[in-house]
Amino acid sequence: MTTRPARGGQHPTMDQVAEAAGVSRATVSRVINGAPSVDAKIREIVQRAIAETGYVPNVAARSLVTRKSNSVALVISEPDRPFDSSFLNRIFTDPYFGRITAGATGALRPHDIHLVIIPTDSTDHHHVLRYLRQGHVDGVLLISSHELDPLPRQVHELGIPAVVSARPASPLAVSFVDVDQRLGARLAAEHLLGRGCRRLATISGPLDMPSSQDRLDGFRSYLAGRGFADVPAVEGDFTRHGGESSARRLLGEHPDVDGLFVASDLMAEGALLAVQDLGRRVPDDIAVVGFDDSSAALDCRPLLTTIRQPVEEMAAEMAEVLMARIAAPNRLPRSVTFQPTLVIRESA
Amino acid sequence: MTTRPARGGQHPTMDQVAEAAGVSRATVSRVINGAPSVDAKIREIVQRAIAETGYVPNVAARSLVTRKSNSVALVISEPDRPFDSSFLNRIFTDPYFGRITAGATGALRPHDIHLVIIPTDSTDHHHVLRYLRQGHVDGVLLISSHELDPLPRQVHELGIPAVVSARPASPLAVSFVDVDQRLGARLAAEHLLGRGCRRLATISGPLDMPSSQDRLDGFRSYLAGRGFADVPAVEGDFTRHGGESSARRLLGEHPDVDGLFVASDLMAEGALLAVQDLGRRVPDDIAVVGFDDSSAALDCRPLLTTIRQPVEEMAAEMAEVLMARIAAPNRLPRSVTFQPTLVIRESA
DNA sequence: TCGGTACAAGAAAGCGCTCTCAGACCGAAA
DNA sequence: TTTCGGTCTGAGAGCGCTTTCTTGTACCGA
Numbered sequence: 243m244t245t246r247p248a249r250g251g252q253h254p255t256m257d258q259v260a261e262a263a264g265v266s267r268a269t270v271s272r273v274i275n276g277a278p279s280v281d282a283k284i285r286e287i288v289q290r291a292i293a294e295t296g297y298v299p300n301v302a303a304r305s306l307v308t309r310k311s312n313s314v315a316l317v318i319s320e321p322d323r324p325f326d327s328s329f330l331n332r333i334f335t336d337p338y339f340g341r342i343t344a345g346a347t348g349a350l351r352p353h354d355i356h357l358v359i360i361p362t363d364s365t366d367h368h369h370v371l372r373y374l375r376q377g378h379v380d381g382v383l384l385i386s387s388h389e390l391d392p393l394p395r396q397v398h399e400l401g402i403p404a405v406v407s408a409r410p411a412s413p414l415a416v417s418f419v420d421v422d423q424r425l426g427a428r429l430a431a432e433h434l435l436g437r438g439c440r441r442l443a444t445i446s447g448p449l450d451m452p453s454s455q456d457r458l459d460g461f462r463s464y465l466a467g468r469g470f471a472d473v474p475a476v477e478g479d480f481t482r483h484g485g486e487s488s489a490r491r492l493l494g495e496h497p498d499v500d501g502l503f504v505a506s507d508l509m510a511e512g513a514l515l516a517v518q519d520l521g522r523r524v525p526d527d528i529a530v531v532g533f534d535d536s537s538a539a540l541d542c543r544p545l546l547t548t549i550r551q552p553v554e555e556m557a558a559e560m561a562e563v564l565m566a567r568i569a570a571p572n573r574l575p576r577s578v579t580f581q582p583t584l585v586i587r588e589s590a
Numbered sequence: 591m592t593t594r595p596a597r598g599g600q601h602p603t604m605d606q607v608a609e610a611a612g613v614s615r616a617t618v619s620r621v622i623n624g625a626p627s628v629d630a631k632i633r634e635i636v637q638r639a640i641a642e643t644g645y646v647p648n649v650a651a652r653s654l655v656t657r658k659s660n661s662v663a664l665v666i667s668e669p670d671r672p673f674d675s676s677f678l679n680r681i682f683t684d685p686y687f688g689r690i691t692a693g694a695t696g697a698l699r700p701h702d703i704h705l706v707i708i709p710t711d712s713t714d715h716h717h718v719l720r721y722l723r724q725g726h727v728d729g730v731l732l733i734s735s736h737e738l739d740p741l742p743r744q745v746h747e748l749g750i751p752a753v754v755s756a757r758p759a760s761p762l763a764v765s766f767v768d769v770d771q772r773l774g775a776r777l778a779a780e781h782l783l784g785r786g787c788r789r790l791a792t793i794s795g796p797l798d799m800p801s802s803q804d805r806l807d808g809f810r811s812y813l814a815g816r817g818f819a820d821v822p823a824v825e826g827d828f829t830r831h832g833g834e835s836s837a838r839r840l841l842g843e844h845p846d847v848d849g850l851f852v853a854s855d856l857m858a859e860g861a862l863l864a865v866q867d868l869g870r871r872v873p874d875d876i877a878v879v880g881f882d883d884s885s886a887a888l889d890c891r892p893l894l895t896t897i898r899q900p901v902e903e904m905a906a907e908m909a910e911v912l913m914a915r916i917a918a919p920n921r922l923p924r925s926v927t928f929q930p931t932l933v934i935r936e937s938a
Numbered sequence: 939t940c941g942g943t944a945c946a947a948g949a950a951a952g953c954g955c956t957c958t959c960a961g962a963c964c965g966a967a968a
Numbered sequence: 969t970t971t972c973g974g975t976c977t978g979a980g981a982g983c984g985c986t987t988t989c990t991t992g993t994a995c996c997g998a
Contacts, residue, residue, distance in 0.1 A: 253723075253725075298720070298723045298724055299724065300654070300724070300725055301650075301724045301725055301726055302649075302650050302651075302653040302654040302659070302725060303650075303654050305650040306648070306650040306651050306654050311650070313726075328885075329692075330688045330689075330691050330692035330695070331685055331688040331689065331692065331885050332688075333688065334682055334683075334684075334685065334687050334688025334689075334691060335682075335683060335684075335685050335688055335885065336682075336683075337679055337682065337683050339682050340678045340679040340680075340681065340682025340683055341678075341679065341682075343678050343682060343709075344677075344678040344679065347678070347709075351717075356706075356708075356721065356726070358704075358706050358707075359706075359707045360704075361691075361695075369699075372646065373704065375601075375646045376646055376647065376648070376649045377601075377648055377649055377650060378649055378661075378704075482889060483889065515891070537676075537679050537683060541830060541831065543863070
C-alpha cells in the first residue's frame with residue numbers, strides 16, 4: 243500500500259508531500275536530502291509542496307534507518323559529588339563549563355548537530371551509559387578530570403565514538419584534547435620570578451585530578467630547577483570559597499609568601515579576597531597568578547593576571563575530532579595539545 | 591563485560607533476544623515494557639536472554655511507534671544576547687539556571703525522562719523550533735523572562751506541550767509556574783523598614799522583564815502606601831558586575847541611602863562590594879536585601895539577607911505539570927504560584 | 939530504424955520496535 | 969465428554985523514513 247490518507251491534525255508525512263507534489267516518496271526524500279539527481283523543476287515542485295504542507299521530517303523514522311541521531315552528548319562527570327542541587331550548582335556556576343558548551347556548540351552547529359548536556363556523578367553512571375547505548379546520540383564529548391573516574395573506560399568499552407577532555411589517567415586508546423598543564427604552571431612561575439617574587443607558594447586543584455597534579459608538579463619542578471625547593475602548596479577544590487579558605491590556611495602557615503600561583507581563576511578570586519582581607523596588598527605585597535583566563539579573572543579586584551587556557555577552542559576541537567570519528571569510526575584516536583599563554587593584568 | 595554475540599559488533603535486536611529465549615518478539619517486548627500478563631517463568635527466561643545478549647532497546651524504533659521520545663527540552667531563552675561565548679557564560683555562571691536544572695532533573699529522573707538543555711537567543715529561535723517540531727522531545731520547559739520574547743507564543747503555536755517559567759507578558763493559554771514577585775519585594779521593604787531604614791532605594795533587574803517590573807513595582811507601591819514616595823531605583827542587568835556599577839551609580843546620586851533592595855543575589859554580591867568600597871559599613875550604614883537565596887548569597891561578605899525563591903521546587907513543579915500535560919494533552923493549562931520567604935542573615 | 943548508454947523517477951524492501959488480533963491452551967461448568 | 973470463559977503467546981501489520989533495484993525515457997551513433 244502506498245497512499246495513506248492524512249490523519250487529521252497530525253504532522254504530515256512524506257507520503258502526503260509526495261501526493262501533493264505528484265511524485266513518489268523516494269523523490270521527496272531525495273529532495274530533502276539534497277540528492278543531485280533530481281530534475282530542477284521537480285525539485286522546485288517538491289519544495290513548494292513541502293512548504294505548503296508544513297512538512298517536517300520525523301527524526302525517529304529517519305534515524306531508525308540511517309542509524310544517526312545527529313546529536314552528541316556532552317557528559318560532565320564529577321564522580322565524587324552527590325547528584326543534587328549543589329552538584330549542579332557547582333557545574334552551572336563554574337565558567338569553565340560555559341566555555342566548554344560554547345565552544346562545542348559553535349563547532350557543532352554548522353553541521354546541524356545538537357548537543358545534549360548530561361551532568362553526572364558516580365551514582366548516576368549507569369543511567370548515562372544506558373542513555374548512550376540506546377542510540378540517543380552518535381558520539382560523546384566527555385568532560386572527566388578525576389583520576390579514578392571509571393566513566394572514560396566504560397564509555398570506551400561501549401564502542402561509541404568519544405573524545406575526552408583531558409589525557410586519561412590510565413592509558414586508554416581514546417582521543418583527547420588537553421592543554422599543556424605543566425607549561426602553564428611554568429609560565430606562572432617564570433612570571434612571578436620575573437617580577438621579583440622569591441617566596442612562592444601555590445594553591446592547587448584537587449589532587450585526584452591529573453590536571454591539578456600536572457600544574458602543581460610543573461610549578462614545583464620548574465622552581466626546583468631554579469633553586470627553589472619545597473614550595474608550599476595547599477590543596478583547593480576549584481571553587482571560589484575553597485580558594486578563599488585555602489589562601490587563609492596557606493598564609494596562616496606561611497605568612498611571608500610574596501608570590502602565589504592559584505590553579506584556577508575561580509579559586510584565585512576567593513584567594514584575592516582572603517589575601518586582601520588579611521591586609522596584604524596585591525600585587526605589591528603578594529603577587530597572584532591564576533589559571534584559566536575565565537570570566538572570573540575579570541570579576542577580580544585587582545584584575546587577575548592568569549594563564550590562559552583556550553577552553554572554547556579546545557571544546558571546538560573536541561567536537562571536530564568527534565565528528566571526524568563519527569564519519570570514520572575506524573580512524574585511529576588522536577590527541578591534540580593546546581599551548582597556554584600568560585595574560586598579564588594587575589594582580590601580578 | 592557480558593558476552594555479546596550479535597552480528598559483527600552490532601547491537602542485538604529484539605528478534606535475537608526472542609530467538610535466544612525461544613519466544614516471540616512480542617513476548618520480549620512485553621517483558622521489557624512490564625506487561626503484567628507474562629508468565630513468571632517465561633519472564634525469567636527472557637530476562638536472562640536479555641542479559642546474556644546485552645540487549646538494549648533501540649530508541650528510534652521504539653519512538654517511531656510510540657510517538658514518545660522520553661525526553662523534554664529545557665529551553666533557556668535570552669533574546670537579546672548574541673549567541674556566543676559570553677552568552678553561554680552568563681547562563682553557565684548564574685546560579686539560577688543551575689537550580690532550575692537541578693529541580694527539573696530531580697523531578698524527571700524517577701520517570702526516566704531525559705532533559706535536553708537548549709540555550710537560545712533570538713537569532714537562534716528557528717533552530718529551536720525546528721528541533722521541537724522534529725519530535726526530538728515530548729515537551730518543553732521554557733525559561734523565558736523577557737517581555738518581548740516571541741518564543742513562548744511560537745512554542746505554544748507548535749502545539750507541543752509546554753510549561754513556561756513565568757507569567758507570560760501577554761495573555762497566552764499556556765501553563766506556567768511563578769513566584770509571587772510583588773510579595774517578595776514587599777517582604778524586603780517590610781524588613782528594611784522594620785530594622786529602621788528610612789531612606790530606601792532599589793536596584794532592579796532589566797525592566798523588559800515582567801519579573802523585574804513586578805519586584806520594582808511591588809517594592810515601590812508597598813512603600814508608597816507607607817508614606818515613602820519616589821523611592822530611587824537604578825536598573826541593573828542581573829550580573830555581579832552590573833550590580834556593582836549600578837550600586838556605584840545609585841550611591842553617587844543618592845549618598846544618603848540606608849536601605850537597599852537588590853533584585854537578585856548576584857547583583858547584591860556586586861553591590862555589596864561597591865557599597866563597602868565606598869566606605870559604608872553593611873548593615874550598619876546601609877542594609878542590603880537580595881532576591882533569590884541562591885548560592886551567591888553565601889558567597890557574600892557579610893552573608894546576604896535575601897528573599898528566598900524556591901527555584902528548585904518551582905522547576906520540579908514545572909516538570910510535573912509538563913508530564914501531566916504530556917500524559918493528557920487536552921488538559922487545561924494551569925498556573926502555579928509559589929510564595930517567597932525572607933531569609934535573614936547578616937546584611938540586613 | 940535499431941541497440942546501447944545515461945540518467946531520472948518509481949516500486950518496494952526493510953530499519954527495530956509496539957500492539958492488535960487471533961489462536962492455543964487450560965480448567966470449570968454443563 | 970463437550971462447551972465456555974479466561975489467560976497467555978504468536979503472527980503480522982504497521983510507524984515514517986532511506987535506499988537499492990528496476991523501469992522508463994531520452995539521446996546518441998551506427
